[in-house]
Amino acid sequence: MRLLEIKDLKVYYFVRDGVIKAIDGIRLWMDKGESLGVVGESGSGKSTLAAAIMRLIPPPGKIVEGSILFKGVDLTKLKEEDMRKIRGKSISMVFQDPMTSLDPLQTIGDHLTETILAHEKIDRRKAIEMALELLDKVGIPKDRFKDYPHQFSGGMRQRVMIALAMALKPDLIIADEPTTALDVIIQAQILDLLRELKDELNMSLILISHDLSVVSEIADRIAVMYAGHVMEFSDAMPLFDDPLHPYTQGLMRSVPNIELSDQELRFIPGNPPDMLNPPSGCRFHPRCPRAMEICRIKEPPLVEVEKGRFVKCFLYGNDA
Amino acid sequence: MSEITTKFSSRIFRILARGGMETYVCLIGGFIVFVVIFMAVFAPFISPHDPITSVADPLMPPNSEFPLGTDNLGRDVLSRIIYGSRTVLLVALVSSLFSLVIGVSLGLLSGYAGGSLDRALSLIMDSIYAFPGLILAIAIAAMLGPGISNMTVAIAIVYIPTYFRMTRGQVLSLKGHLFVEAARAIGADDKTIMFRYILPNLLSTVVVVFTLNIADAILTEAGLSFLGLGVPPPTPDWGFDLKSGQGFFTAGYWWLITFPGIMIILLVIGFSLLGEGLNEILNPRLRAR
Amino acid sequence: MHDIVIEVKDLKKYFPVQKGFIETLISRKREYVKAVDGISFKIQRGDIFGLAGESGCGKTTTGRLISRLIEPTSGKIFFNHQDITNVKGEELRRLRRKIQIIFQDPYASLNPRMKIGDAVGHPLEIHGITKGEKKREMVLEVLEKVGLTPPEKFYEVYPHELSGGQRQRVAIARAIILKPEFIVADEPVSMIDVSIRASILNLMLELKRSFNLTYLFITHDLAVAKYITNRLAIMYLGKIVELGPTRRVLTDPLHPYTLALLSSVPVPNPRAKKKRIVIKGEVPNAINPPPGCRFHPRCPRAMEICGRVEPKLMEIEKGHWVACHLYG
Numbered sequence: 001m002r003l004l005e006i007k008d009l010k011v012y013y014f015v016r017d018g019v020i021k022a023i024d025g026i027r028l029w030m031d032k033g034e035s036l037g038v039v040g041e042s043g044s045g046k047s048t049l050a051a052a053i054m055r056l057i058p059p060p061g062k063i064v065e066g067s068i069l070f071k072g073v074d075l076t077k078l079k080e081e082d083m084r085k086i087r088g089k090s091i092s093m094v095f096q097d098p099m100t101s102l103d104p105l106q107t108i109g110d111h112l113t114e115t116i117l118a119h120e121k122i123d124r125r126k127a128i129e130m131a132l133e134l135l136d137k138v139g140i141p142k143d144r145f146k147d148y149p150h151q152f153s154g155g156m157r158q159r160v161m162i163a164l165a166m167a168l169k170p171d172l173i174i175a176d177e178p179t180t181a182l183d184v185i186i187q188a189q190i191l192d193l194l195r196e197l198k199d200e201l202n203m204s205l206i207l208i209s210h211d212l213s214v215v216s217e218i219a220d221r222i223a224v225m226y227a228g229h230v231m232e233f234s235d236a237m238p239l240f241d242d243p244l245h246p247y248t249q250g251l252m253r254s255v256p257n258i259e260l261s262d263q264e265l266r267f268i269p270g271n272p273p274d275m276l277n278p279p280s281g282c283r284f285h286p287r288c289p290r291a292m293e294i295c296r297i298k299e300p301p302l303v304e305v306e307k308g309r310f311v312k313c314f315l316y317g318n319d320a
Numbered sequence: 321m322s323e324i325t326t327k328f329s330s331r332i333f334r335i336l337a338r339g340g341m342e343t344y345v346c347l348i349g350g351f352i353v354f355v356v357i358f359m360a361v362f363a364p365f366i367s368p369h370d371p372i373t374s375v376a377d378p379l380m381p382p383n384s385e386f387p388l389g390t391d392n393l394g395r396d397v398l399s400r401i402i403y404g405s406r407t408v409l410l411v412a413l414v415s416s417l418f419s420l421v422i423g424v425s426l427g428l429l430s431g432y433a434g435g436s437l438d439r440a441l442s443l444i445m446d447s448i449y450a451f452p453g454l455i456l457a458i459a460i461a462a463m464l465g466p467g468i469s470n471m472t473v474a475i476a477i478v479y480i481p482t483y484f485r486m487t488r489g490q491v492l493s494l495k496g497h498l499f500v501e502a503a504r505a506i507g508a509d510d511k512t513i514m515f516r517y518i519l520p521n522l523l524s525t526v527v528v529v530f531t532l533n534i535a536d537a538i539l540t541e542a543g544l545s546f547l548g549l550g551v552p553p554p555t556p557d558w559g560f561d562l563k564s565g566q567g568f569f570t571a572g573y574w575w576l577i578t579f580p581g582i583m584i585i586l587l588v589i590g591f592s593l594l595g596e597g598l599n600e601i602l603n604p605r606l607r608a609r
Numbered sequence: 610m611h612d613i614v615i616e617v618k619d620l621k622k623y624f625p626v627q628k629g630f631i632e633t634l635i636s637r638k639r640e641y642v643k644a645v646d647g648i649s650f651k652i653q654r655g656d657i658f659g660l661a662g663e664s665g666c667g668k669t670t671t672g673r674l675i676s677r678l679i680e681p682t683s684g685k686i687f688f689n690h691q692d693i694t695n696v697k698g699e700e701l702r703r704l705r706r707k708i709q710i711i712f713q714d715p716y717a718s719l720n721p722r723m724k725i726g727d728a729v730g731h732p733l734e735i736h737g738i739t740k741g742e743k744k745r746e747m748v749l750e751v752l753e754k755v756g757l758t759p760p761e762k763f764y765e766v767y768p769h770e771l772s773g774g775q776r777q778r779v780a781i782a783r784a785i786i787l788k789p790e791f792i793v794a795d796e797p798v799s800m801i802d803v804s805i806r807a808s809i810l811n812l813m814l815e816l817k818r819s820f821n822l823t824y825l826f827i828t829h830d831l832a833v834a835k836y837i838t839n840r841l842a843i844m845y846l847g848k849i850v851e852l853g854p855t856r857r858v859l860t861d862p863l864h865p866y867t868l869a870l871l872s873s874v875p876v877p878n879p880r881a882k883k884k885r886i887v888i889k890g891e892v893p894n895a896i897n898p899p900p901g902c903r904f905h906p907r908c909p910r911a912m913e914i915c916g917r918v919e920p921k922l923m924e925i926e927k928g929h930w931v932a933c934h935l936y937g
Contacts, residue, residue: 016340041802041803041804042772042773042802153891153892155891156891183663183664183829183892184663184829184830184831184870184873184874185663185869185870185873185888186891187873187875188872188873188874188875188885191875192885210802210803211803211875212803212877213874213875213876213877214875216875216876216877216878216879217875217879219879236879237879237880240877240878240879240880250804251803251804252877254803254804254805254806254807255803255832255877256830256832256833256835256836257832257876257877257878258831258832258835258859258871258874258876259876259878259881261856261860263835263836265806265807265810265811265836266807267804267805267806267807267808267811268804268805269808271772271774271775271805272772272773272774272802272805497717498712498714498717498718499717499718499719499720499721501678501712501718502710502712502718502719502780502783503720503731504678505676505678505705505709505710506705506709506731506732506735506783506784506787507702507705507706507732507735507736508731508735509702509735512735516720516723516731517720517723520720520722520723521720521721521722
């Protein structure tokens with residue numbers, strides 16, 4: 001059984017000016033022990049995806065259609081009280097901004113200990129032991145147990161967030177742009193940490209980022225999102241070696257690679273999609289160098305081009 | 321400036337056409353205000369009688385000829401209500417406009433300049449603000465003496481700090497914004513920055529404060545007149561009529577104070593709804609992402 | 610021919626630390642955040658001079674100093690060999706015609722209540738160059754140049770109707786309408802979608818050619834720096850630690866910090882086995898920087914002298930300078 005399976009998910013925001021179809025019918029899945037990278041730019045819907053899985057979509061947003069099967073259970077159909085049992089325990093999240101995600105009035109040691117105690121039936125001493133172990137695993141010296149969040153730098157706080165996310169040994173950790181607010185050296189440290197934890201503990205991880213390079217450091221499989229759809233979904237290496245979707249190709253050509261000497265940096269013409277009035281048919285067609293007549297009219301299906309490689313594009317599949 | 325107002329009103333039209341709770345609130349408030357303004361403007365045409373002359377027996381209860389009855393001097397209550405709207409609106413609007421112009425200008429200057437000017441002005445304004453509005457209005461009006469213009473001045477002074485504080489607060493926040501720094505970078509001087517970059521970004525809040533402020537001013541005006549510090553008789557005024565009708569209430573002549581009272585409350589609600597609705601429309605809460 | 614547009618000599622900017630009331634009563638000592646602590650460099654006409662580093666290194670402050678949005682605590686700034694360190698008033702205003710700045714945040718750098726046409730044309734008004742129909746013509750011309758076509762349509766819209774990339778083009782249009790000589794670009798593409806960045810960068814390159822511009826390009830992204838800058842200075846905690854031709858600095862870095870930075874940059878290639886240079890700790894605060902070389906507490910190659918003596922910038926190969934005791 002797959003760890004996570006998303007089918008035909010649609011998340012809409014009903015705002016004053018209309019409906020923002022942030023996620024408009026996507027299919028995704030991942031297995032235990034895998035790390036899934038979700039890449040997308042503005043308007044792609046990637047952050048909405050994280051919120052949707054955690055059932056934390058703020059109003060005026062709603063899950064309009066589709067299912068999110070987590071270990072076989074459809075999260076969209078759960079009652080809030082049941083969902084609360086899952087949040088933090090079975091699925092936990094690391095947020096983007098480490099500055100504001102921690103309670104300023106609690107020492108991080110207490111925060112960790114309380115989190116553990118709230119869900120595990122053990123005594124306080126054992127909980128503190130576990131907390132110390134966690135801090136050690138994420139590379140925070142034990143003597144910082146009694147420090148407050150403001151005494152930590154951004155990178156350290158993010159490590160605390162990761163420790164918190166791991167505290168209850170969840171089945172799945174979702175990291176939503178975990179390194180975006182951090183400097184490049186610290187970012188590298190955090191990515192190394194995530195990779196270590198993934199390898200050692202066989203952690204299942206969803207890493208959401210706008211940065212393809214960041215995702216390539218950790219992800220086994222990658223989903224490329226654009227305007228609320230998954231455009232390409234495959235294992236990481238084949239995706240980088242041979243991107244299929246024109247958007248993925250365009251994206252890769254526009255990422256500066258510091259290891260190349262004379263890189264011709266390209267860009268994708270046009271502008272990010274207006275999510276109140278997204279383009280018809282294939283949402284990428286206005287900017288696609290290979291758009292055909294049909295792309296304007298119909299939305300392409302997600303087809304399996306080779307084993308494990310899925311693309312949402314009329315250039316591939318039966319109609320190609 | 322006219323460019324700003326035309327753009328503004330077209331924006332309002334566009335937003336009002338969309339519907340939503342705040343739009344209805346705004347429309348209800350706006351309707352009430354409109355009715356009262358209509359009353360004031362067309363008073364000579366719609367008022368059945370002259371409000372200051374006795375036209376019938378005193379203390380007649382509401383009947384077919386005098387729908388709201390007559391007061392203790394035989395004057396038609398309905399006519400007094402209709403003409404009374406003029407006084408109320410005139411005083412409230414004029415004094416609020418005064419407060420706005422002075423308060424916003426000083427707030428703009430003070431917030432932008434900072435330093436000792438800011439501290440001095442803030443001190444003065446905070447001191448005025450510390451007094452409960454009505455008490456202060458009474459004190460000033462008592463000093464100046466009764467009469468419409470004195471009352472207007474008194475009320476104007478009382479509300480200057482409201483505009484000052486609001487404007488100053490916004491200016492302080494806007495001053496640090498990137499587009500203000502960008503304006504400096506292209507060579508804009510302080511005057512240009514204040515009037516082209518900061519002031520236009522204040523306007524929507526100022527409009528809201530204005531409408532809410534008028535509601536307050538109406539109450540203060542009624543209060544002053546009630547205490548005899550406002551309009552001299554026989555000028556029709558809701559507050560004054562409330563006062564003079566007070567003594568007759570216990571004797572069973574309820575219509576003398578009821579109708580002026582209702583009108584005051586209604587107009588205040590009207591402006592309040594208008595202001596609250598406008599606030600939601602013009603300064604919408606951040607949409608959830 | 611050395612046509613030096615900008616020269617900076619021992620530039621310093623210290624920001625006083627705000628203290629609470631009680632604290633000011635108790636201790637007399639003033640503390641300062643030494644954001645920029647003695648930097649010197651020259652920018653030649655036609656250069657795209659990169660200033661790179663992590664947050665808190667002082668690069669943004671340097672940009673603000675050179676564009677004279679803030680005044681230096683000490684040191685000198687020269688523009689076309691003229692001392693502009695303390696210009697004020699009318700002279701400063703005239704300087705603004707020649708030195709312009711593009712900010713990082715395209716969402717915040719435009720006045721939300723000003724139409725694009727008015728915003729871009731405002732510099733013309735301020736400097737009394739033209740008005741009315743002629744002004745409109747010039748604005749339309751420059752809007753076309755930055756790729757906002759049809760310019761008539763963009764003239765009438767407000768910032769909130771545009772995307773981040775479009776807004777940044779507006780900011781660029783506003784910066785070039787006075788035909789400046791020098792532009793400070795403060796992280797101009799950091800907040801723009803990756804797939805559009807190159808179009809903005811390419812626009813900047815094209816404008817450089819058309820208008821003979823010189824740029825100071827501030828960035829934290831070394832990959833972007835590699836793409837667009839020809840000279841690069843690496844800053845750490847208020848000091849320049851390495852400076853040289855971009856290709857040299859990023860291919861054969863001299864300073865251990867540059868090496869560490871380079872090894873941390875993620876590469877879009879899952880096969881790349883990163884040999885990360887592990888740097889312990891975090892950037893110390895700029896109020897009490899470490900003695901000697903600022904980087905020494907975290908440097909994997911620190912020696913005894915590094916904790917005592919601050920290394921000076923020395924030219925190791927032609928045009929390539931480094932401040933490190935490992936050399937010389």
